[in-house]
Amino acid sequence: MISAGIDIGSRSIEIAVLEDGVIRETRKTDTGFDPIGQARKLIHGLKYDAILATGYGRTLFEIEHDAPTITEIKAHARGAIYFFPEARTVLDIGGQDSKAISLNASGNVTRFEMNDRCAAGTGKFLEIMATALGFSIETFGEAAMKAKKDLTINSMCTVFAESEVTSLVAKGENPNEIARGLHIAVVKRAVSMLRRVSPGGPVVFTGGVANNPFMGRLLAQESNREIWTPDHPEMNGAVGAALLAQEMIRK
Amino acid sequence: MKQELFKKLQQIAEQNLLDIETHKKKGNHVVGFYCLYAPTEIAVAANAIPLPLCGTRQAPIEAAEEVLPRNLCPLIKSSYGFAATDTCPFFRFSDMIVADTTCDGKKKMFELMSAIKPVHVLQLPQNQDMAKSLSPWKDEIENLVAVLEKLTDRQITTENISLAIALLNKERRAKKRLMDVTKAKPSPLTGMELVEILFKTGFFADKEKGIDLMNEIADACEQLTEKKESPYTDKTSRILLTGVPIGLGSDKVVKIIEQCGANVVAFENCSGYKQTFQVDETKDPVLALAEQYLSIPCSVMSPNPGRMEMLTEMIKAFSIDGVVDLTWQACHTYNIESYHVAKLVQDSFGLPFLHLETDYSESDTEQLRVRIEAFLEMM
Numbered sequence: 001m002i003s004a005g006i007d008i009g010s011r012s013i014e015i016a017v018l019e020d021g022v023i024r025e026t027r028k029t030d031t032g033f034d035p036i037g038q039a040r041k042l043i044h045g046l047k048y049d050a051i052l053a054t055g056y057g058r059t060l061f062e063i064e065h066d067a068p069t070i071t072e073i074k075a076h077a078r079g080a081i082y083f084f085p086e087a088r089t090v091l092d093i094g095g096q097d098s099k100a101i102s103l104n105a106s107g108n109v110t111r112f113e114m115n116d117r118c119a120a121g122t123g124k125f126l127e128i129m130a131t132a133l134g135f136s137i138e139t140f141g142e143a144a145m146k147a148k149k150d151l152t153i154n155s156m157c158t159v160f161a162e163s164e165v166t167s168l169v170a171k172g173e174n175p176n177e178i179a180r181g182l183h184i185a186v187v188k189r190a191v192s193m194l195r196r197v198s199p200g201g202p203v204v205f206t207g208g209v210a211n212n213p214f215m216g217r218l219l220a221q222e223s224n225r226e227i228w229t230p231d232h233p234e235m236n237g238a239v240g241a242a243l244l245a246q247e248m249i250r251k
Numbered sequence: 252m253k254q255e256l257f258k259k260l261q262q263i264a265e266q267n268l269l270d271i272e273t274h275k276k277k278g279n280h281v282v283g284f285y286c287l288y289a290p291t292e293i294a295v296a297a298n299a300i301p302l303p304l305c306g307t308r309q310a311p312i313e314a315a316e317e318v319l320p321r322n323l324c325p326l327i328k329s330s331y332g333f334a335a336t337d338t339c340p341f342f343r344f345s346d347m348i349v350a351d352t353t354c355d356g357k358k359k360m361f362e363l364m365s366a367i368k369p370v371h372v373l374q375l376p377q378n379q380d381m382a383k384s385l386s387p388w389k390d391e392i393e394n395l396v397a398v399l400e401k402l403t404d405r406q407i408t409t410e411n412i413s414l415a416i417a418l419l420n421k422e423r424r425a426k427k428r429l430m431d432v433t434k435a436k437p438s439p440l441t442g443m444e445l446v447e448i449l450f451k452t453g454f455f456a457d458k459e460k461g462i463d464l465m466n467e468i469a470d471a472c473e474q475l476t477e478k479k480e481s482p483y484t485d486k487t488s489r490i491l492l493t494g495v496p497i498g499l500g501s502d503k504v505v506k507i508i509e510q511c512g513a514n515v516v517a518f519e520n521c522s523g524y525k526q527t528f529q530v531d532e533t534k535d536p537v538l539a540l541a542e543q544y545l546s547i548p549c550s551v552m553s554p555n556p557g558r559m560e561m562l563t564e565m566i567k568a569f570s571i572d573g574v575v576d577l578t579w580q581a582c583h584t585y586n587i588e589s590y591h592v593a594k595l596v597q598d599s600f601g602l603p604f605l606h607l608e609t610d611y612s613e614s615d616t617e618q619l620r621v622r623i624e625a626f627l628e629m630m
Binding site for chain 1: 597604617618621622624625628629
């Protein structure tokens with residue numbers, strides 16, 4: 001049996017196709033301004049017995065394709081336990097929100113916390129800050145790793161932090177060090193969110209931000225916990241959705 | 252049958268403003284109240300109509316922010332905005348406002364409101380240690396008696412107060428009976444229907460009309476339950492909403508929960524179950540009022556064990572599957588107390604718990620929806 005999961009996020013859309021629980025194909029595209037049009041292009045030519053949608057665009061997909069939906073919280077929990085069966089805690093940092101999830105042995109969510117309603121502590125925050133410092137998002141983490149000293153960023157609001165970065169640049173601070181300060185600010189926020197849902201143990205780190213090599217390292221350091229990252233952390237939600245689609249057909 | 256009763260509710264609500272006008276034309280008074288702590292019995296004893304005031308809608312908040320800070324509870328901003336823009340008929344009808352020093356935001360706002368209309372502020376103690384707090388609170392109520400005697404130019408006798416207590420006890424029994432119909436599984440009413448009934452009957456000038464209607468609706472609901480008629484099934488998730496008060500216009504969380512397929516069956520807040528107490532009719536009436544009103548378990552009290560007791564009882568009595576704790580933005584006392592509520596719900600009952608902090612605007616509807624859906628997926 002072939003099942004598919006589509007994760008329509010604020011920045012990117014991912015799809016995973018599984019055959020009897022084994023990943024057969026994955027696809028990815030930018031969300032742009034027309035999430036449903038992009039999703040349509042992404043699933044073009046794919047064959048599956050069932051598809052389940054998650055992510056902020058899930059309801060649009062549900063209307064057009066008459067597909068069931070689940071929240072990204074449940075999808076990430078299910079995906080995490082597929083890649084790491086021992087997982088009990090997940091941290092997902094996506095494009096416009098971040099969440100800490102605690103789960104039980106069957107992959108069901110028992111507690112979760114999400115960031116505030118703004119972009120603070122998310123991929124969007126890092127993206128805007130990278131631009132403000134003249135880095136691409138791909139090289140932002142590497143730049144931060146080159147920093148020689150600590151520098152504290154106090155603002156977590158994206159708009160305020162951008163002004164803070166501008167004044168630090170004007171003071172002649174090193175961009176690598178400012179980059180490091182920004183990474184630390186995001187990580188500290190994520191760690192306090194993690195502590196609210198679970199006191200200890202390994203953490204599965206998912207979402208696009210987990211591709212940034214410096215984030216995982218800082219997380220381990222600040223939380224004193226083991227950090228497990230799947231090979232393609234941004235695919236985790238789509239894989240979770242595909243697994244849940246499969247379970248739905250079996251029921 | 253339910254539809255007809257909702258039509259009747261609407262008719263009385265429309266007739267209500269005329270009822271108040273007629274009452275005023277006869278030379279009688281209207282007293283506006285903002286908070287559950289102020290005993291409306293004293294107004295009734297003075298033959299005045301006690302009215303709750305508007306404060307559950309987004310519309311006047313912009314005007315309020317010309318004077319009040321933006322980062323303030325929406326209930327306080329909305330209340331002030333309605334008064335400042337003269338868009339609340341109940342405020343307009345009021346000869347005097349009786350307010351209380353519940354939280355910092357409210358008491359400072361009332362200072363500004365007193366420029367618009369006479370506001371009498373009761374000094375509410377911040378803890379329920381009767382040995383320390385009962386006597387000053389009883390003094391405040393005695394002073395309120397004097398203030399309303401002066402306003403209405405009437406003498407308020409002990410007998411007047413006893414009669415008022417009996418009437419409002421009867422109203423609170425009717426409210427409790429109405430709110431208890433949702434103990435049936437599945438419930439005959441939606442949470443939104445219950446919010447609408449409680450909100451609209453709250454403004455009724457004629458208490459007996461409200462009591463009769465609530466009893467009629469409760470009768471109808473009990474019959475529906477006997478016939479096993481309900482908008483829900485045995486499998487529908489039953490949610491308890493706790494925290495800040497809500498009303499029509501500030502009901503978005505109830506709406507989203509019910510759009511997601513669950514049923515809000517219980518409201519542990521001062522627009523809901525906190526209104527179901529009974530004042531002791533055998534004691535000295537002012538003392539009985541002071542004791543009972545001071546016992547209301549709002550988060551402004553420190554400590555506030557009564558709320559945890561009420562939650563414990565309600566979670567069992569209403570067969571609750573999950574608890575949502577709602578905090579209006581910048582309401583520090585409910586926001587901090589959420590820590591204890593989470594512990595009670597998750598650790599003692601092992602139930603899913605969700606804390607939401609929001610305002611009256613629609614801007615975060617989708618962010619709320621994903622949290623609420625994920626919370627319901629846990630059941």
